[in-house]
Amino acid sequence: MTPRTHDDRLRELLDPPAPPAGFAERALRAVRERDQRGDGALRFDIAASNAGVARLRPGTGRTEADSWRARALAGQAREQLAEYMQGLRSFFTVPVDLSAVAPFQRSVLDATATIPFGEVRSYRWIAERIGCVKAVRAVGIALGRNPVSIVVPCHRVLRTDGSLGGYALGLELKTCLLDLERETPALVGADTTRIVCRHGCPDEQRIGERHRVVFSSLREARAAGYRACRRCRPVDA
Amino acid sequence: MIPATAPRDRGEASDAELLAATAAGDHGSFSALVERYQTRFFAVARRMLGDDAEAEDAVQTALLRIYRGASAYRDDWRPSTWLYRVLTNVCIDLWRKRSRRREKAAGPGTQPTVPLADRVDVDRALGRLPPEARAILLLCYVEDLSYGEIARIRGISVNTVKTQLGRAKRAMRHHLNEANP
Numbered sequence: 001m002t003p004r005t006h007d008d009r010l011r012e013l014l015d016p017p018a019p020p021a022g023f024a025e026r027a028l029r030a031v032r033e034r035d036q037r038g039d040g041a042l043r044f045d046i047a048a049s050n051a052g053v054a055r056l057r058p059g060t061g062r063t064e065a066d067s068w069r070a071r072a073l074a075g076q077a078r079e080q081l082a083e084y085m086q087g088l089r090s091f092f093t094v095p096v097d098l099s100a101v102a103p104f105q106r107s108v109l110d111a112t113a114t115i116p117f118g119e120v121r122s123y124r125w126i127a128e129r130i131g132c133v134k135a136v137r138a139v140g141i142a143l144g145r146n147p148v149s150i151v152v153p154c155h156r157v158l159r160t161d162g163s164l165g166g167y168a169l170g171l172e173l174k175t176c177l178l179d180l181e182r183e184t185p186a187l188v189g190a191d192t193t194r195i196v197c198r199h200g201c202p203d204e205q206r207i208g209e210r211h212r213v214v215f216s217s218l219r220e221a222r223a224a225g226y227r228a229c230r231r232c233r234p235v236d237a
Numbered sequence: 238m239i240p241a242t243a244p245r246d247r248g249e250a251s252d253a254e255l256l257a258a259t260a261a262g263d264h265g266s267f268s269a270l271v272e273r274y275q276t277r278f279f280a281v282a283r284r285m286l287g288d289d290a291e292a293e294d295a296v297q298t299a300l301l302r303i304y305r306g307a308s309a310y311r312d313d314w315r316p317s318t319w320l321y322r323v324l325t326n327v328c329i330d331l332w333r334k335r336s337r338r339r340e341k342a343a344g345p346g347t348q349p350t351v352p353l354a355d356r357v358d359v360d361r362a363l364g365r366l367p368p369e370a371r372a373i374l375l376l377c378y379v380e381d382l383s384y385g386e387i388a389r390i391r392g393i394s395v396n397t398v399k400t401q402l403g404r405a406k407r408a409m410r411h412h413l414n415e416a417n418p
Contacts, residue, residue, distance in 0.1 A: 006406065006410055007378075007406075009413075010374075010378055010406065010409060011378050013359045013413070014284060014359065014363075014374075014375065014378045014379050015379075016279070016280035016281075016283050016284050016379060017283060017289075018276065018279075019275055019276055019279035020289060020293070023275055023279060023293065023296075024268075024271050024272055024275045026293070026297075027271055027275070027293070027296055027297050027300050028267075028268055028271055028300075030297040030300075030301070031267075031271075031297065031300050031301045031304050032264070035301060035304060035305065060308060061305060061306075061308055062308060062309070063306075063309055
């Protein structure tokens, strides 16, 4: 067989079937539905470096990244953000790059990152946690300049009296995020394996509807005889 | 309301104009783009994955990425290059995820088989190629793209395209002859 005829045969064999009826309409509908669900997250401008996500702000959906790795991290952040906004995820695995942040602000953000999903703390709690009891107001300012909102959950910090305090992205979004976290389960267990996962863990997706059990904390799950998933590693604060 | 950037006649607008209008939020331009590419996209995805339903899923995911990422498109690439890149990446990802699932289900030590594709010889033969090589073969033989464009789509050199293509063709000939001696 000469190469030419093999080429022709291949071309003929690979000639693909036409798309099934209604293919384009179904695709457009699916795109519209999926886009609307994660719409808020997709309109974020995300800047990433090789180390992680460096900036995240509502905008037009732009990505700023100089390398393949940075672009991949920005994409991962966008995907996880969309899942979070749709109530499909309670944690982020994408790393953050806080190298451009001053040391004090960094310690504030590190403390904030330990607040579990669905819970709230006060500005004073953060100040005490970083050992600067009198710096409550400075904590507020540092959180107001959080470059990676939502991923570092500064929306979970309220005033000591329980009032909302401030939020760089608007109090409406802060309320909306707190409501979302109230409605979304933090941990999901399977009553067959007695393993508990963070909501959004790939292993959680294999739990059948009939066997899903929802927990608000690992302590609660342990008390019910469940152990933590080794993949997503839920922890108590 | 259609934004001012939307081309007047979407049927005649270039791919780049449609992408720009999509980025500006014009859903009609995106529909025109989908209309224009649906057959080609389905062709690649169907041959990549060997199954109609999976191909449809893959195309929907790719279109969603294109719709969301339209503003990231830069005109130093041909629009079709970017579109095919998104699609082939989605298909290769899907294939790999599926193979991992299959390996898990089959347990260690078993040879991964090609499900869904075994109805047709050509799909079975394609399924035995590594996904990268398969994508290159399809871009060349189904989409009739040049080596240069395939290289840009897959982010590899023209020489790598030629080598992979040669290997893929030899493997296809071997698998097809095996099936129909």
